[in-house]
Amino acid sequence: MSPDFFERMEIETGTKLNAVQRQAIEHDQGPLLLLASPGSGKTTTLNFKIAYLILEKKVNPRAILGLTFSKAAAHEMAERFHDWFHHLIGTTASFSTIHSFAFQVVRDYAAVNRLHYTIIEGTIEKSASHRPEQPLHKRMVLRRIFQEINRSVITEDQMDELLRMISFVKNRLLLPKDIETLKTTIKHFPEIYSAYEQFKLRDPLHPLMDFDDMLTYANTILAENPELLASYQRRFEYILTDESQDTSLVQHQLVEKLALPHNNLCVVADDDQTLYSWRGADVSKIIHFKDTYPDATVLYMEQNYRSSREIVETANRFIQRNKVRHPKKMFTENPSSRPIVVETLPAYEDQTRYVIRQLRDETNFQEVAVLYRNNSSSINIMNALDLAGIPFYIKDVDHKFFSHWVLKDVLHFIELANDPSDVDILAQIHTKFAGYISKVQLQRLYELRNGDNVFDLLIQHVDMKFYQKKQLKTIKSVFAAMQTARPSAALALIRNELGYEKNLKKMSDSLGFSIDFLLEMLNTIENVASDLPTSLAFKERILHLEQLMRQAKSNKHQNAVTLSTFHSAKGLEFNRVFMIDLINGVLPSSDNIKSYKDGQLEEMEEAVRLFYVGMTRARYELHLLSYRYKSKPVEESLFLGNIRHILNPSQTVKKEIRYAQRSTEQASVPLLPVEKNMRIRHKSFGDGTIIHLMDDVLEIQFDKGIDKQLSLQVCSENHLLTIL
Numbered sequence: 177m178s179p180d181f182f183e184r185m186e187i188e189t190g191t192k193l194n195a196v197q198r199q200a201i202e203h204d205q206g207p208l209l210l211l212a213s214p215g216s217g218k219t220t221t222l223n224f225k226i227a228y229l230i231l232e233k234k235v236n237p238r239a240i241l242g243l244t245f246s247k248a249a250a251h252e253m254a255e256r257f258h259d260w261f262h263h264l265i266g267t268t269a270s271f272s273t274i275h276s277f278a279f280q281v282v283r284d285y286a287a288v289n290r291l292h293y294t295i296i297e298g299t300i301e302k303s304a305s306h307r308p309e310q311p312l313h314k315r316m317v318l319r320r321i322f323q324e325i326n327r328s329v330i331t332e333d334q335m336d337e338l339l340r341m342i343s344f345v346k347n348r349l350l351l352p353k354d355i356e357t358l359k360t361t362i363k364h365f366p367e368i369y370s371a372y373e374q375f376k377l378r379d380p381l382h383p384l385m386d387f388d389d390m391l392t393y394a395n396t397i398l399a400e401n402p403e404l405l406a407s408y409q410r411r412f413e414y415i416l417t418d419e420s421q422d423t424s425l426v427q428h429q430l431v432e433k434l435a436l437p438h439n440n441l442c443v444v445a446d447d448d449q450t451l452y453s454w455r456g457a458d459v460s461k462i463i464h465f466k467d468t469y470p471d472a473t474v475l476y477m478e479q480n481y482r483s484s485r486e487i488v489e490t491a492n493r494f495i496q497r498n499k500v501r502h503p504k505k506m507f508t509e510n511p512s513s514r515p516i517v518v519e520t521l522p523a524y525e526d527q528t529r530y531v532i533r534q535l536r537d538e539t540n541f542q543e544v545a546v547l548y549r550n551n552s553s554s555i556n557i558m559n560a561l562d563l564a565g566i567p568f569y570i571k572d573v574d575h576k577f578f579s580h581w582v583l584k585d586v587l588h589f590i591e592l593a594n595d596p597s598d599v600d601i602l603a604q605i606h607t608k609f610a611g612y613i614s615k616v617q618l619q620r621l622y623e624l625r626n627g628d629n630v631f632d633l634l635i636q637h638v639d640m641k642f643y644q645k646k647q648l649k650t651i652k653s654v655f656a657a658m659q660t661a662r663p664s665a666a667l668a669l670i671r672n673e674l675g676y677e678k679n680l681k682k683m684s685d686s687l688g689f690s691i692d693f694l695l696e697m698l699n700t701i702e703n704v705a706s707d708l709p710t711s712l713a714f715k716e717r718i719l720h721l722e723q724l725m726r727q728a729k730s731n732k733h734q735n736a737v738t739l740s741t742f743h744s745a746k747g748l749e750f751n752r753v754f755m756i757d758l759i760n761g762v763l764p765s766s767d768n769i770k771s772y773k774d775g776q777l778e779e780m781e782e783a784v785r786l787f788y789v790g791m792t793r794a795r796y797e798l799h800l801l802s803y804r805y806k807s808k809p810v811e812e813s814l815f816l817g818n819i820r821h822i823l824n825p826s827q828t829v830k831k832e833i834r835y836a837q838r839s840t841e842q843a844s845v846p847l848l849p850v851e852k853n854m855r856i857r858h859k860s861f862g863d864g865t866i867i868h869l870m871d872d873v874l875e876i877q878f879d880k881g882i883d884k885q886l887s888l889q890v891c892s893e894n895h896l897l898t899i900l
């Protein structure tokens with residue numbers, strides 16, 4: 177016990193730690209799981225704990241390893257530690273991401289064992305390659321393999337999905353039989369994965385490595401080299417991991433090895449803030465921490481210091497709809513502030529107007545955040561803020577919108593309308609509208625080109641069927657109409673009269689694109705175009721927005737509104753938060769809803785956590801925004817129904833929690849009498865064994881090699897399970 181330490185720290189830093197925080201700090205032997213609610217002082221406690229070990233327990237700072245999930249978190253930890261303790265300790269503690277620690281292990285091993293490896297991800301320096309030819313990049317390798325196996329060029333969306341899947345496989349340490357059963361839109365994923373792995377090992381003395389390989393290599397190196405492992409174990413007497421709810425299986429295994437034999441391991445986690453399951457995070461290790469460390473101490477940090485009473489109480493009740501979680505009860509001693517606003521506006525355009533209206537009298541922009549699920553939401557809000565003269569900062573700039581082929585197509589359509597003699601532009605889009613112009617006909621057109629209208633040349637001089645000529649005459653008149661139309665009207669002509677939207681649907685069916693995403697691109701383009709007078713003004717606006725987005729990253733410490741995805745907002749706090757685009761299909765997504773209806777909990781519960789992370793970023797003011805119409809009627813997010821019910825139970829319409837509660841007719845279906853270790857059969861996943869049973873949650877290991885958490889209630893009601 178060291179009361180002096182806490183008193184001294186209170187004077188030095190102005191922070192009076194609470195009883196649980198103190199207990200966590202003083203726990204210095206054996207494993208500790210610190211389960212903490214948002215805003216409860218995780219970062220604060222970890223920093224004070226390190227200071228305590230150094231100042232009170234005289235531990236060498238080099239013997240303490242602080243591991244974080246992201247580079248930004250490592251940086252923030254080091255910065256806070258420096259601010260609070262530099263004058264007392266003089267040196268800084270070592271904070272590192274698990275990835276960069278793993279890289280260190282690989283480097284140490286490679287130096288001794290003369291292993292020459294080449295990193296093929298990130299910014300690749302020529303000198304890093306031990307080969308004379310052009311440095312290789314993961315994306316280049318995957319592009320080639322994808323094309324060889326699928327006989328088509330990989331799109332940007334497919335590349336993102338492929339990268340995600342490869343990362344998922346490595347982080348979850350999946351075996352080939354597991355890979356066969358993975359759900360993905362990538363055709364022939366198992367073959368692509370295996371070809372990629374073989375390619376990297378084509379010269380075993382000179383392996384190629386991507387970032388996630390560093391984790392799997394480091395894990396294997398430590399497992400197979402006891403002396404090297406022992407040297408790390410001797411060096412690091414204390415290991416602390418932050419954001420551990422987003423740690424993957426391979427990362428957990430690395431940390432478990434390092435912490436032996438003393439297991440002086442402090443794991444800080446909030447299972448309610450797990451957001452990266454789709455990339456391989458495995459929260460079950462946190463949920464079942466005691467299975468790994470039966471003698472572990474588990475402490476709950478539940479007092480929120482960040483948010484108003486309304487926000488804390490509502491968020492706390494909202495997260496309780498999740499079933500797979502430690503039953504924490506977040507509370508606060510903070511006073512009340514403004515009521516939470518839940519607003520379903522008539523139409524999509526009203527949402528940006530609403531935000532702008534609310535910011536009319538704001539001067540402290542850095543204390544405002546607009547949060548959304550998908551990066552595509554940022555374009556319209558950015559456009560609206562710019563038109564209103566409000567500065568903004570974008571946390572994770574994503575240029576996908578500006579480089580996307582749908583935007584390029586639209587710009588080409590407009591260019592062709594403005595210059596109908598341009599054969600090169602027609603060549604870019606001739607397969608994208610209902611003109612049915614073949615390659616041979618296009619070739620002929622190149623021979624004929626003379627500055628005349630391309631459609632006239634085609635109709636008069638190129639061999640084609642009567643119906644095609646007729647169709648091209650109509651197309652020609654649509655392009656002519658576009659010349660004088662306002663951009664929003666021109667876009668409607670492209671979508672409907674030229675058949676571009678139909679074409680997108682066809683392409684999505686045959687190539688596996690997400691049609692929702694492509695239509696969303698079109699809607700966003702249409703929104704930017706609205707109110708603009710000419711196509712030139714539209715083109716300039718697009719260029720201007722692209723430029724703005726580039727600059728927006730550098731506005732970090734300026735007086736600017738933060739625009740961020742829910743994912744990137746983790747760890748941040750603001751006085752006022754606007755959560756936008758809260759509709760079914762976005763949050764939760766259509767896939768989340770579908771899998772929930774099939775009795776699976778994981779995806780819907782992750783969507784709930786995203787919503788919860790968004791809510792708990794706000795200190796005083798929270799606006800939850802939705803609308804009823806966006807190109808077509810849409811439904812407000814079912815989570816808004818949950819929030820309304822919490823805020824005002826008596827007025828809630830019954831249908832609102834229809835996904836979450838059983839209907840009266842189904843309520844009579846009895847629950848299946850299942851038990852742990854029982855063999856069962858699921859309609860979609862086949863045979864498996866129940867490995868955990870917690871209230872309504874069944875954790876089942878299926879014989880196919882996958883684990884699933886299912887709702888007993890939903891499975892019973894929908895007859896999805898039978899006992900074998």
Ligand SMILES: Nc1ncnc2c1ncn2[C@@H]1O[C@H](COP(=O)(O)OP(=O)(O)OP(=O)(O)O)[C@@H](O)[C@H]1O
Pocket residue numbers: 191192193194197212213214215216217218219220221446481482746747748792
């Ligand atoms: N004992 C305390 N007394 C007063 N304020 C505190 C205390 N502990 C932490 N805080 C304050 O609470 C706020 C949240 O703390 P911190 O950022 O460490 O939380 P966190 O748990 O890491 O949050 P999140 O998980 O949401 O990112 C900070 O402003 C911090 O200074």
